[in-house]
Amino acid sequence: MHAPHDLKEFLSNTAIFGGLADSTLSRIISMIRVEHYEAKSVIVREGDRGTSMYVVRSGELALYQQGKGSRPVRIARLFQGECFGEMAIMDVQPRSATVVAETPTILYALTNQDLYALYVEDMPGYVMLVQNLCRELCRRLRKADARITDIAGEANDETTQIRSRPKLVGD
Numbered sequence: 001m002h003a004p005h006d007l008k009e010f011l012s013n014t015a016i017f018g019g020l021a022d023s024t025l026s027r028i029i030s031m032i033r034v035e036h037y038e039a040k041s042v043i044v045r046e047g048d049r050g051t052s053m054y055v056v057r058s059g060e061l062a063l064y065q066q067g068k069g070s071r072p073v074r075i076a077r078l079f080q081g082e083c084f085g086e087m088a089i090m091d092v093q094p095r096s097a098t099v100v101a102e103t104p105t106i107l108y109a110l111t112n113q114d115l116y117a118l119y120v121e122d123m124p125g126y127v128m129l130v131q132n133l134c135r136e137l138c139r140r141l142r143k144a145d146a147r148i149t150d151i152a153g154e155a156n157d158e159t160t161q162i163r164s165r166p167k168l169v170g171d
Contacts, residue, residue: 007032011108014055014081015139016132024118024125031114037101046098050088052109056080059105063097072098086133089115 008025011017017025037043037059044050046066056078063084064072075097078084088095089112119126 010057010081011055014083015136016055016083016086016129018132020125020128020132024122024128027118027122027125028110028114028129031110031117033109035107035109037105037107039101039103039105041101041105043099043101043105043107044085044088044095044097046095048095050085050095051113052111053083053085053089054107054109055083057106057108059107060102061105062100062102064100065097077102083136086137090133090137 007029008022011025011028012020017028020028034057035043035054043054043061046064058080061078061084062074063076063078065075067073078099084097084099085095087093115126115129118129
């Protein structure tokens with residue numbers, strides 16, 4: 001693993017760990033697992049139960065979702081400092097995508113149990129981390145909204161537009 005000082009500096013420069021107190025970063029560093037993957041390795045599979053989120057230390061990853069046909073569709077690429085897997089531990093739903101290492105990759109992993117321990121031991125740090133995760137998810141949602149708008153506009157077809165009725169209490 002990288003030296004604690006180097007790791008702390010790296011994490012503090014990522015979107016999800018930025019702004020955390022030094023003591024919170026130290027606590028998180030003590031929880032992190034380092035995982036190494038060779039190119040073409042599948043890290044997580046769409047539909048699997050997820051208990052970990054990851055931060056990319058090095059490497060390039062591709063995220064795929066199964067399309068309506070039989071072919072997976074690449075929906076994103078991730079690089080150093082970016083994260084994935086946070087949805088599965090935040091909403092306790094199956095993995096939304098398959099993640100494949102395109103190059104040799106090093107990841108830092110935190111589990112839902114690690115986040116619970118942070119909640120118990122360092123509530124202000126936990127709240128800041130969750131706020132950072134929410135900001136990251138909002139950034140991605142805005143980007144997805146823009147892509148959907150572009151596709152719907154180009155297609156000029158109402159079937160490309162997403163329509164949903166909000167769930168009401170008791171539904």
